[in-house]
Amino acid sequence: MSAILDVRNLSIEIETDNGPVRVLDRFNLQLAEGEIHTLVGESGSGKSLLAKAILGFINPRWKITADRLWWxxxxxxxxxxxxxxxxxxxxxxMIFQDPSSYLDPNDKVGAQLRESIPSGELSGVYLKRRADRQTRAERLLHRVGIKDTADVMERYPHELSEGLAQKVSIAMAIAHNPKLLIADEPTTAMEPSTRGQIYRLLAKLSAGQGMSILMITQDLTAVIPESQRISLIYCGQLMETGPTEEVMQAPYHPYTDAMLSMSLSGQDIAPKTRLPTLSGAIPTLQHMPIGCRLGPRCPYARRACIDQPPLSKKQQVQFACHYPLHDGDEND
Known part of the structure; x- marks a missing residue:
């Protein structure tokens, strides 16, 4: 299946007091039509920067280079x-982790939703277009699983629950039938039941209209079963990417393995048990390590890790590691 989004060796440099810092370092991402692709990384790893680069939300002070950034x-x-x-x-x-950053607190939900519907899809005289907007707005709310549309449309955003507000923001995002939806940690701090509703909704939208979804998260437990592919990012570098099931069952990269170990979903943890974690912390922009940026925290790091490893490939999985956890010496 050919990629409709093809990102090759994308880098972003920003100016700091100590000179330019490459915050996104030769990153690669391919996304097929109708695919759900999950991007996982700790806070500050560059996930949102990648999304902004794709969408064009670019700071003039950024220096962006890429071998390919094709949509x-x-x-x-x-x-x-x-x-x-x-x-x-x-x-x-794009939908965000905090619906309040997307919804205007001064307008009712119905007014905001009607405004998000493209005028080019409406026809007829003013009254007919107005009625058509209302009908389309109600249908959008139905599509995201909101049944009492009349009540919700008359409310202000602050009167909605967190889950309901996120459903409204999704309805606004899909009003113009996008081919790509970027979901930037859309369920952060939500209750598990609400989180599950949002994930099922996104998977249903993807399957129903062939919409590609880039799901951004820092928690591997948030990877939904419908996710076909997964990529792991650390300090702006791609660690591992491939089919979700293959990567999560037998990871090649120590970072993927560590993230899986820290995902305790379904495990019985005894009281006062020390939780698995990577030693150290994510470095600051001013102190980015050379070579593989995971090196100072990696339990398998050796001298060779001061050189950034190339992407290697084993079957359908790619990884950037000099010392993978399994045999994977077929270079990409």
Whole structure:
């Protein structure tokens, strides 16, 4: 299956007091049509920066380079700002971990939802277009699992539960039928039952309309069964990527293995048991390690790790490690 989003060796450099720092370091990501791809990494690993680079939410002070940043048949880096907005505005959408950052607290839900519906999809005179907007808004709420549409549309965002507010933000995001939906930690701090509802909803939307989803999370327990592929990122570097089931059952990279060990879902943990964790902490921008950036925290690190390892491939899994946990010496 060919990729509709193809990111090759994407780097982002920002200026600091100590000079430029490469916060995203030659990152690779491919996403097929209708695929759910999960991007996992600790806080500060560069996940949201990648999303912003794809969507074009770019700070003028960033220096962005890539061998390829293609969306369908568009070279995104070759487009000017106006062209980029047209393409991403038409084909892409994003939902955030905090619905309040997406919803206007001063307007009722119905008004915001109606406004998110593209005018080009409406026809007829003013009254007919207004009625059509209302009907489409109600249908959007139905699609995201909200039954009492009349009540919800008359509420302000602060009057909604967290789960309900996130469903409304998803309805607004899919109003123009995007081909790519980026979900940036959409269930952070939610109750498990609400989190499950949001995940099932996103999977249903992907299957129902062939929408690709890039699911961003820092928790491997949040990887939903419908996720076809998974990528792990640390300090802006790609650690491992491949089919979700293969990566999670037999990881090659020590970082993936550590993240799995820290995911305690379904395990019985005795009281006062020391939880598995990586030693140390994520380095600051001013003190990024050379070579493999996991090196100072990796239990398997050796002298060779001061050189950044190339991507190696074993079957359908790619990983960047000089000393993988299993045999994987077939280079990509």
């Amino acid at each position: 369908r048949h568009y070279d995104l880096l070759a487009l000017n700002a106006a062209q980029r907005r047209i393409v991403t505005g038409r084909d892409m959408a």
